[in-house]
Amino acid sequence: MTAALGWMPKAQAQQAPPRAPVLVGAQVHGSFIIAHTPAIKHLAVSHPTGFEVNVQRQTNGSQPWHAWYRYPRVGVAFTYYDYHNPTLGRSYAAGIYLSKAVWRRARQEVHARLGSGLAYFPQGFDAATNHRNTIISSRFNAIIQLRAEYDVALTSHWGALLALGLNHYSNGATTKPNFGINLPTVSVGLNYHGQRPWRPLSPPAPGPDPADLGRTRVSLSATAGLKQHGESDPRRYLVNSITVSASRRVGRKSTLTAGVEGFLDRSLTAQLRDTARTTDRLPDVRKAGLYLGHELLFGRFAFVSHLGVYLYNPYKSNNFYYERLGLKYQITEHLFSSLDLKVHRGSADVIECRLGVRL
Known part of the structure; x- marks a missing residue:
């Protein structure tokens, strides 16, 4: 009452x-x-x-x-x-x-x-x-x-x-x-x-450790993005990837992660057809990579940074490594989404919209 x-x-x-x-x-x-x-x-x-x-x-x-x-x-x-x-x-x-x-x-x-x-x-x-x-x-x-x-x-x-x-x-x-x-x-x-100087009413208490500290989690996620391969072609091509990763929370603010992923960039197929002398036996544009990463945690949000290398890359359209920066949001205990920028040597490659599940 x-x-x-x-x-x-x-x-x-x-x-x-x-x-x-x-x-x-x-x-x-x-x-x-x-x-x-x-x-x-x-x-x-x-x-x-x-x-x-x-x-x-x-x-x-x-x-x-x-x-x-x-x-x-x-x-x-x-x-x-x-x-x-x-x-x-x-x-x-x-x-x-x-x-x-x-x-x-x-x-x-x-x-x-x-x-x-x-x-x-x-x-x-x-x-x-x-x-x-x-x-x-x-x-x-x-x-x-x-x-x-x-x-x-x-x-x-x-x-x-x-x-x-x-x-x-x-x-x-x-x-x-x-x-x-x-x-x-x-x-x-x-x-x-509105208030100056501002101070908390009492010194911050350390509080309990997060429940998932030291726990390893496995995730499966997929991305979709759009990309134009050149100024002369106004079309935008679908870019997809799928990722399997493992992550471990190592502190209140940090999670370390590693994963393997595969990429399919359809703009590379269009690029090959525009530049190749013949369309017979074009190289495979699919790629596979391995990455190590870090997540800086802010409640449900996390700032994501990855550094990866291509393990399978028949069509050498880029460097052997790639970077990724993104913002991740943990929707539920098991469902998450993120918006990522994939980069090759400081040059933007594609914006990825990601949706995944965490086990």
């Missing part, structure tokens, strides 16, 4: 986690485009400018991983850029991020921020009307943001911000050309802190 009326005993109320304060920020950006390949030198001549608005919530200990990472902030941001170049035009992006304090005092803070999201470019590559845009070929692109931020208090709630960052835009070779944009950025702005 008392719980239904919203009242709880004093001892029980003291166990509730502190209310999570909110931070609201706005910044302006100054940037330049890195000419990481000669094919984009004609576009790396302007100095893009933009702005960002964001909202962050301070984690408060309601989940065990909050204390394990020393209470990071979780934020959402909207970012706008004007590239001051009629070929590139403008971009609009929205994403989520984690911001972790690496140094904190009552009036000063230094944070490291990592985020990802989706960006929209109204002016993509078009062979007839915008053929000079060799950087961005599709209107929708993924964005990855890295940033170091310094915040100094002006009043009890307002703070001035200075930040250095890197923004990367790419569509993961879904369409071509896709050299992507790398924007080193200097930002200045203002933050409004």
